[in-house]
Amino acid sequence: MPLRRRSNDPEQQRRAEESLRALEAGGIPLAASERLAEFRRRGDRFFTSALSVNELALSREAGFRPLTQVMGSCFYRTGWQAYPWGATPGFGFGSSRGQGQTFELDQQTEAWNEARRLALARLSEEAHGADADAVVGVRLHRRHHDWAAGLIEFVVTGTAVRSERYDLGDEPALSNLSGQDFSKLFRHGFWPVGLVAGSTVAYVASGWTQQYSTRGWGSGLRNQEMPDYTQGIYDARALAVERMTRQAHGLHAHGVVGVAFERSQREVERRGGNTNFTDLIIEMHILGTAVIEVERAEKPPSTHLALQLNDQEAT
Numbered sequence: 657m658p659l660r661r662r663s664n665d666p667e668q669q670r671r672a673e674e675s676l677r678a679l680e681a682g683g684i685p686l687a688a689s690e691r692l693a694e695f696r697r698r699g700d701r702f703f704t705s706a707l708s709v710n711e712l713a714l715s716r717e718a719g720f721r722p723l724t725q726v727m728g729s730c731f732y733r734t735g736w737q738a739y740p741w742g743a744t745p746g747f748g749f750g751s752s753r754g755q756g757q758t759f760e761l762d763q764q765t766e767a768w769n770e771a772r773r774l775a776l777a778r779l780s781e782e783a784h785g786a787d788a789d790a791v792v793g794v795r796l797h798r799r800h801h802d803w804a805a806g807l808i809e810f811v812v813t814g815t816a817v818r819s820e821r822y823d824l825g826d827e828p829a830l831s832n833l834s835g836q837d838f839s840k841l842f843r844h845g846f847w848p849v850g851l852v853a854g855s856t857v858a859y860v861a862s863g864w865t866q867q868y869s870t871r872g873w874g875s876g877l878r879n880q881e882m883p884d885y886t887q888g889i890y891d892a893r894a895l896a897v898e899r900m901t902r903q904a905h906g907l908h909a910h911g912v913v914g915v916a917f918e919r920s921q922r923e924v925e926r927r928g929g930n931t932n933f934t935d936l937i938i939e940m941h942i943l944g945t946a947v948i949e950v951e952r953a954e955k956p957p958s959t960h961l962a963l964q965l966n967d968q969e970a971t
Contacts, residue, residue, distance in 0.1 A: 684728075684778050684785075692785030695724055705815040706793055711835025715792070718839040719821040723786045727813045728779030732771035734806035737763040739924070740859055756863040756884025758891035760856055761937070767808060768855035768941070769899070772796070775810040776830065776851060783828035788816035790829040792838040794851060796943060798918075831945040833914050841913070846947045849907045853943045854899025860888030860936040861926070867933055885936055892940040893917070900942050909946035916943050 675685035705722040707715065715722065740759040775796075783791045794814035801807040815835070816828065824847070831838055831848040841848070862884045869880060896917075904912050918941045926933045 682774055682777055684781050688782060689785065692724075692782060695786060706795075706813065707815055707835045711793070711839075714839040715817060715835045718842050719819055720790070720792075720817040720839070720842075721820055723788055723816040723818055725813065726779055726782035726786060726788070726791060726816045727811065728775040728777065728782065729809070729811045730771045730774040730778070731807060731809050732767055732774070734767040734808060735763050737761050740861065755865060756887060757861045758888045759859045759861065760895055761859055764857040765855060765895075767806075768798075768857065768939070769853075771808055771810045772798075772853055772855065775812045776853075779812045779814065780828060780830060783814075783816045783830070784826075786816045787818065788828045789819045789824040790831060790838070790848065791816050792831055792833060792835050794830055794832045796832070796853075798941065831914070832916070832943055833945055837914065841947065845949055845951075847950050848945045848947050849909055850903075850946050851943065852900045852903040852907070852909070852912060852946045853941070854896040854903070855939070855941045856892050856895040856899070858888060858892040858895065858938045858940070859924075860885060860891075860938060862933050862935055864931075867931060888936055888938055889919075889940075892919075892938045893942075896940045896942040900944060904944075904946040907946050908948070910948050912944040912946050914945045917941070918943075 671686050675687070678685060678689075701721075703722045704725050705712070706725060707722060712722065739761075740757075779791065779794070791814040794812055797809075797811045797813075799809050801809060814830070829848040830851040832851060833841060833848070838848070862882075866882060866884045900912065900915075919938065921936050921938045924935045924937055926935050
């Protein structure tokens with residue numbers, strides 16, 4: 657494939673500089689803004705979506721018309737992060753001598769939370785540009801990139817929809833619920849007020865007690881729990897949930913639905929005195945939809961319980 661020379665066209669350079677300024681301000685590139693402006697100008701019924709046939713049918717039954725697919729993206733570079741190898745006992749979640757401790761890696765944690773915030777803000781801006789009332793089926797993809805140290809990426813996608821029955825305000829609501837769940841939620845008197853999320857990167861330093869119990873004589877002959885790692889998972893989860901809950905309270909939500917957890921971890925070898933310790937670095941991400949209960953003029957639909965009557969093992 658031949659390499660393309662950099663264009664000297666002043667108009668293309670102007671557009672590139674304008675897109676860069678928009679991205680630096682947390683917005684979307686010029687091409688995306690123009691696409692949405694053209695979408696509004698046409699004003700036709702043609703749409704693109706990631707909705708299944710069932711999701712589309714139920715969304716239309718609830719009075720929502722799909723508009724277009726929207727996206728938000730962010731590449732983010734993580735700064736230098738010091739590990740808490742020199743921390744003294746009593747610092748972090750753990751405090752008892754001989755037990756493990758959990759430390760939040762603030763630089764990496766801040767990077768994940770900020771990258772996600774920027775990606776979701778761009779998704780919301782695209783939805784606003786499409787005159788949407790909500791974005792349903794939001795899917796969030798995150799990854800590390802091996803070709804650049806400390807580079808992470810967030811990409812969020814969803815389907816913008818508009819209500820044909822109600823005036824739902826100027827700000828589009830984001831939801832990770834499927835089109836089916838979104839329709840059921842709305843029909844039963846709830847409305848999403850936004851996506852809430854929290855990420856944490858935690859360093860779990862294993863203690864002497866766990867290290868000796870797992871490497872001592874005969875330790876491989878019996879089953880045993882690794883309590884420092886177990887506690888580290890709970891600590892990381894608590895930090896992520898705290899951030900998500902704080903965001904939900906900021907939106908005056910009555911609750912959070914569709915909560916999903918994602919977790920990854922890797923081992924780190926640490927030298928302490930004459931002993932090698934195996935520590936963990938845990939990434940914990942949590943995402944959900946904050947909802948409020950709204951007043952409804954009509955009676956909510958009946959709720960039916962579906963039971964599986966046949967034996968699935970035999971069919």
